[in-house]
Amino acid sequence: MKLLVGYTADERGAEAIELASAVVAGTKDAFVQIAIVLPAAAPFTAVYPGGDHGYETILSAQVDRWAAEALALVPEGIGASVVARSVSSIAEGLIELGEEFEVHGIVLGGRKRHLGGFFMPGAIANALLHSSPLPVFMTSPASLENLREAGGQITRLTAFVGDRPGAEEIISLAARVANARNIKLRVANFVAHADVSEGSAGIDDHVRGIREYLDELVKELGIEASVEVIASGSIDTAINELSWQPGDLALLGSARLAAHRRLFIGPKAHRILGHLNVPMGVIPHLPSTR
Amino acid sequence: MSQEMRRDSLPETNDSGLHEKGLSKGTVGVLGLIVIGISCIAPAYTLTAGLGATVAEVGTSLPAILIAGFIPMLLVALGYRELNNAMPDSGTSFTWATRAFGPMIGWMGGWGLIAATVIVLSNLAAVAVDFFYILIAQLTGQEWIAALTKNLWINIPTTLVFIAIAAYISYRGMNATKVFQYVLVGFQVGVLLLFAIMAFTSDTPYDPTQITWDMFNPAGVESFTAFAAGISLSIFVFWGWDVTLTMNEETTDPNKVPGRGATWTVLIIIALYLAVATAVLYFAGVGTTGLGAGNPDNQESIFAVLAGPVMGPLAILMSLAIMSSSAASLQSTMVSPARTILAMGYYKALPSSFAKISPRYMSPSVATVVSAAAAAAFYVVTRLLSENALWDTITALGLMICFYYGLTALACVWYFRSELFSNARNFFFKFLAPLVGGVILLVMFFVTAVDSMNPEYGSGSEIGGIGMVFILGVGVLLLGVLVMLYSRIRHPAFFKGETIKTGKNLTL
Numbered sequence: 001m002k003l004l005v006g007y008t009a010d011e012r013g014a015e016a017i018e019l020a021s022a023v024v025a026g027t028k029d030a031f032v033q034i035a036i037v038l039p040a041a042a043p044f045t046a047v048y049p050g051g052d053h054g055y056e057t058i059l060s061a062q063v064d065r066w067a068a069e070a071l072a073l074v075p076e077g078i079g080a081s082v083v084a085r086s087v088s089s090i091a092e093g094l095i096e097l098g099e100e101f102e103v104h105g106i107v108l109g110g111r112k113r114h115l116g117g118f119f120m121p122g123a124i125a126n127a128l129l130h131s132s133p134l135p136v137f138m139t140s141p142a143s144l145e146n147l148r149e150a151g152g153q154i155t156r157l158t159a160f161v162g163d164r165p166g167a168e169e170i171i172s173l174a175a176r177v178a179n180a181r182n183i184k185l186r187v188a189n190f191v192a193h194a195d196v197s198e199g200s201a202g203i204d205d206h207v208r209g210i211r212e213y214l215d216e217l218v219k220e221l222g223i224e225a226s227v228e229v230i231a232s233g234s235i236d237t238a239i240n241e242l243s244w245q246p247g248d249l250a251l252l253g254s255a256r257l258a259a260h261r262r263l264f265i266g267p268k269a270h271r272i273l274g275h276l277n278v279p280m281g282v283i284p285h286l287p288s289t290r
Numbered sequence: 291m292s293q294e295m296r297r298d299s300l301p302e303t304n305d306s307g308l309h310e311k312g313l314s315k316g317t318v319g320v321l322g323l324i325v326i327g328i329s330c331i332a333p334a335y336t337l338t339a340g341l342g343a344t345v346a347e348v349g350t351s352l353p354a355i356l357i358a359g360f361i362p363m364l365l366v367a368l369g370y371r372e373l374n375n376a377m378p379d380s381g382t383s384f385t386w387a388t389r390a391f392g393p394m395i396g397w398m399g400g401w402g403l404i405a406a407t408v409i410v411l412s413n414l415a416a417v418a419v420d421f422f423y424i425l426i427a428q429l430t431g432q433e434w435i436a437a438l439t440k441n442l443w444i445n446i447p448t449t450l451v452f453i454a455i456a457a458y459i460s461y462r463g464m465n466a467t468k469v470f471q472y473v474l475v476g477f478q479v480g481v482l483l484l485f486a487i488m489a490f491t492s493d494t495p496y497d498p499t500q501i502t503w504d505m506f507n508p509a510g511v512e513s514f515t516a517f518a519a520g521i522s523l524s525i526f527v528f529w530g531w532d533v534t535l536t537m538n539e540e541t542t543d544p545n546k547v548p549g550r551g552a553t554w555t556v557l558i559i560i561a562l563y564l565a566v567a568t569a570v571l572y573f574a575g576v577g578t579t580g581l582g583a584g585n586p587d588n589q590e591s592i593f594a595v596l597a598g599p600v601m602g603p604l605a606i607l608m609s610l611a612i613m614s615s616s617a618a619s620l621q622s623t624m625v626s627p628a629r630t631i632l633a634m635g636y637y638k639a640l641p642s643s644f645a646k647i648s649p650r651y652m653s654p655s656v657a658t659v660v661s662a663a664a665a666a667a668f669y670v671v672t673r674l675l676s677e678n679a680l681w682d683t684i685t686a687l688g689l690m691i692c693f694y695y696g697l698t699a700l701a702c703v704w705y706f707r708s709e710l711f712s713n714a715r716n717f718f719f720k721f722l723a724p725l726v727g728g729v730i731l732l733v734m735f736f737v738t739a740v741d742s743m744n745p746e747y748g749s750g751s752e753i754g755g756i757g758m759v760f761i762l763g764v765g766v767l768l769l770g771v772l773v774m775l776y777s778r779i780r781h782p783a784f785f786k787g788e789t790i791k792t793g794k795n796l797t798l
Contacts, residue, residue, distance in 0.1 A: 009649035038652050042465035043318050043540040044326060045622060053382040053629035058636045062647050 001027035003137070004103040006094045006124070007034045007082075009066040011141070012109030017073045019139040019279050020107040022152050023249070024078060026181055031079040033101045034070045036063055040088045075152075091127035098134045105281065106132060110140030129282060137281040138273075146278050150247025158186045158242075159251045160272060161214070168217055170253040173283060175223040177251075185223065187214055190238040190272075191231040207231045235268060239275040250280040318540045322468070323551025324558065325475045326537070330530030331559055334478045334593075334608075335616040337566055339417055340527045342589030343681050343748075348520040349576045349584065350499070352567045354508040355517070359524020360560065362730040366695050367532035367552075369702035369724025374536045376705070382630055383698045384639070385790060390701035392792045393639070393785045394774065399701070400634050401770035402694030407627040408661065409687045409766075410529075412669035414620040415452045416680055419445060420591055421613040422452075428606040446673060450666050452620065457662035460624040463651040474614055479558075481611040482566055485593075489569035489600045496599065497575030497582055501568050518737040522688030525731070527563065529691055531556055573600055586749070590680040624661060631657035637789040638781050672762065678749030682758045685738075685748045689763035692735035699728025739764055 003020040007013040017032060024030040067082040074080040087093025098106050108125050128136045159174035161167035171187055178185040189210055193203060207229050214227045232238035252269050273280065318326065348355045373386045383403045388396025420439045427436035438444045504510050511517045534552040541547035574596060576584040581599060588595040593612060597605035632654040635644025648655040672679040702724040710721040742759040745752035753761055778785045
């Protein structure tokens, strides 16, 4: 497996490499392609007086040092190389590089926790989450802590699904990934009370219905997976009721609204992203078959 | 489950496209270059800041001195181009002067550039703030708002906010787009032409002055002192033009586009300056009272006074043009001292922490903050000490530009000394042009520096009987000498020639 890391020479870049290494570890041809993207030269922003001031030369030397530092972060046994490229937009540049290097996904380090304690994707992650044809993996300091508790090993996959047809796609993909690395799979679904029209009496029925549907799906696919359906007052509280173990990796599917083979994150997935304290990956609507 | 190690970092990073500045390569044509040149000159800003002070020195010979001021600028720019072609990777006065003359003079060349840009930053911010309040006053019809800028408790904090915003934008590495520049430049040129036309066709000029050929004769300037001061001010108004000559690989045809772009830019700018300068003379005369361009009260920002009487309600366009051009220049000029400070940090001429680059925005981090802080400090000190801060900073700026430009021009001659006479082209571009230009500028520098000791010089502010302009200009250079001596003791590597070698054909 080969992942592209959108690298910045700071903590978030190091965290992205850590997550990417954990995800590819143990797979065939494990490889981390580290990308340092630079802003494109903008001739219409002429620097005056004095033009370049030797900046390109100094920046280039700096990037070489950053590249060496980044490579040193990749654990033994995983192949790695660095590419530095000037791009007009960072998100588009990462997608282009991802396709050029034929990677299976793009990894980003998360921003620092917000005051509310939630992880929120930054501008670049958001752009990727709305346009990438490749899966996007994201981390944050807290979620990386969870991975480190498991010694940097991914121990379980949790696939978040809705109750509609898209679920099958995500579950079968997650099952293949889990199977390949011999780890457990969990399928999770959240029900917010407000979304259930039948009132409080109907919630139990609703939950039972979803559970049966998911159990059926898992059986049809012939895979082993635990199913958890959690009903709570809101999505936010439901997320908090789900238990986690060290080394968990969450997978979400792209929204049904998404264009063919492009990511798109719906409001519900956005809420889930904001509350998760484990690394996560978002998979495009039709999973890349690469 | 491959355990194979494949770490081909070095070849990959070197082929990685860092050096393919790629996307902008060959995208700028002649028109684009003209736009870039005019946006660097920022004529609406330079005219309002420089025209009054120049009239104060040379009176009705204003058109002549504008033309004369271009000549040393042209000669020096030709030398700049040679240095830029010979050492494209270094691209700054600091490294060029170090390679030619050694670390000490090189260090002062870098300091001169930093000082000049820091001074112009503080002036740009001040002009932007003045017109910010004028604009609000014109928009709301509340005239008292325009006077707010005279209140230091309002003026200084607002100016610091402008500088901070510019520094932040610069740190974030945000760039102006092509459309933005075209609109900004087109608007600026259009408004200035409108001003000239309205001044000439005005029914009620304040002091109708006949435009005569004498105004175009440089020999008509009364004294050499006035001539020198006029030249260093008119160099300020052309400062920025030479960027058109140094753009090469960005252009669609490096053989033709830079030359044509530079020629057209200067023709347009001179025509524009002459139109506006004669319009000001025709409308307001050089009288020292009322709206006269010779009135010291009008000289620190000529359009702030004249735009209203000349353009009536359309004066709001002038305020908008000046505010937008000075605010845009404030941001783009911020990059320059930051990069020079970064380069000096990188080559250990200053503490290495100045060489920090933001990993997220790929811009100088510490150096940008230092530049902004220096500009803010310079502004506060000048504003508190001088009765007429804008005027004195512009004059001090002319002094500083003469210093580092002159030094860089002579660096060109000295750097190429072994090949100056090998052919006619070298003789002209590497020897004659930069030598004459450099000598003219350094003579202007010394004459202006000596004259400015007189407390009457410039706006007439003084400390202990010494003119404010001298204290600001020469004081900043002497401060540079002190900082250099300190650096030499603390960080001797650069001064021992360990980071940049003096001489030719050595890679940095």
